[in-house]
């Protein structure tokens with residue numbers, strides 16, 4: 556019942572099952588690595604361009620230098636000193652591959668949204684490597700900024716700035732995005748303007764961005780190779796210690812996809828009632844009113860922000876998404892008559908998940924709204940009817956005027972607060988592993 560698509564993928568790739576074994580690689584690391592990569596390329600990864608535990612790129616340098624041997628994990632299990640001196644990582648590695656998710660995440664309507672590619676399933680060792688990369692300031696040109704600088708765990712994996720600050724103090728072009736539940740976006744594109752085709756492509760772009768981290772890909776590989784703690788982690792994740800940009804991108808993408816937020820007050824309520832239209836026992840009256848407005852026609856938020864949500868009551872027995880609070884594509888939500896930033900074209904923008912939204916302000920791609928009340932007021936009576944404004948915000952061809960009372964607006968804000976997930980914000984699996 557708790558099996559997810561991610562774990563299904565692991566079942567399809569039997570050779571990867573070794574990743575969940577408790578036994579350390581130990582002396583067998585070198586021999587196992589070869590066998591693993593052959594197995595996986597012979598089975599589900601036949602067409603892979605170098606996924607987890609495959610070593611196609613090792614072909615060019617099959618005889619990696621001695622560092623691979625030196626860095627294999629210790630005899631008695633666990634990481635060698637090179638790793639443990641610098642990093643506080645659990646052994647065996649944390650569970651990322653098979654998260655124990657609630658039932659409303661298991662519906663086919665939710666599973667169908669997952670963008671994990673067949674050649675890069677989440678593995679425990681791959682996501683562990685990704686976690687270290689995510690928190691490593693060494694990946695920026697002057698060693699000051701990591702992914703986590705702008706995607707802070709305690710701030711919903713975003714930050715509280717209108718624009719974020721890069722490695723040399725410059726401002727980013729847009730507001731930092733929260734990144735939980737990135738796996739559940741089936742067109743698989745990333746950034747506000749969806750310019751990255753895949754998460755694997757996306758994660759290498761901030762590293763090379765002139766404002767954000769300022770590195771070249773060659774420089775990145777050199778920096779990672781130079782840190783003794785990475786050899787054993789690459790070996791665990793990919794079968795040998797070779798560092799490639801593809802492996803860095805795969806590991807970072809695995810870590811980001813493993814960030815699944817599913818333990819908010821809302822999740823408790825939907826698990827108990829099964830239907831967002833029913834008042835939740837664990838909600839206050841205000842939160843229940845906000846939920847009704849959010850999902851119903853009066854506030855009309857779910858029609859965009861809950862993926863694949865059709866208006867009205869669902870057909871009986873139909874699989875339904877009540878877990879993923881994210882539009883399925885980039886949309887123009889009527890911020891400007893003539894958008895200064897065209898985004899994905901015509902002022903259309905991706906909105907990331909509304910989970911933890913109360914913690915990720917300011918809001919919108921340019922951070923123009925300081926708080927959620929201003930956001931709700933935009934939808935209440937601030938929508939601009941430009942040529943590309945989404946028709947769902949233009950009933951009868953005119954910008955909508957919801958006519959919400961102050962108490963109703965506040966109720967919507969209160970409902971959004973029920974999407975906060977304190978568990979993921981304190982989950983050690985997603986915390987800074989550096990000592």
Ligand code: HEC
Nearest residue numbers: 702705719720721727729730731732745746747761767907
């Ligand atoms: C200097 C701040 C900064 C750093 C460092 C940074 N990001 Fe971001 N991140 C942003 C901003 C700003 C955006 C939105 C940019 C845009 O859309 O133009 C973003 C967007 C993203 C997205 C897109 C989310 C979505 O739903 O489309 C992901 C994923 C992401 N970052 C992951 C990372 C990873 C992984 C790293 C490290 C390799 C990283 N970021 C480093 C600021 C930063």
Ligand code: HEC
Nearest residue numbers: 854855856859886888904905906918919920930934945947
């Ligand atoms: C027509 C589709 C649509 C409807 C309806 C809609 N939204 Fe949005 N929403 C979007 C899009 C698209 C964005 C991102 C826009 C941008 O940043 O340019 C967005 C952004 C947001 C954000 C900011 C996200 C962030 O990370 O900064 C919040 C909060 C939000 N909407 C809440 C609501 C609420 C509450 C309602 C109902 C009152 C609602 N939305 C109705 C499409 C919609």
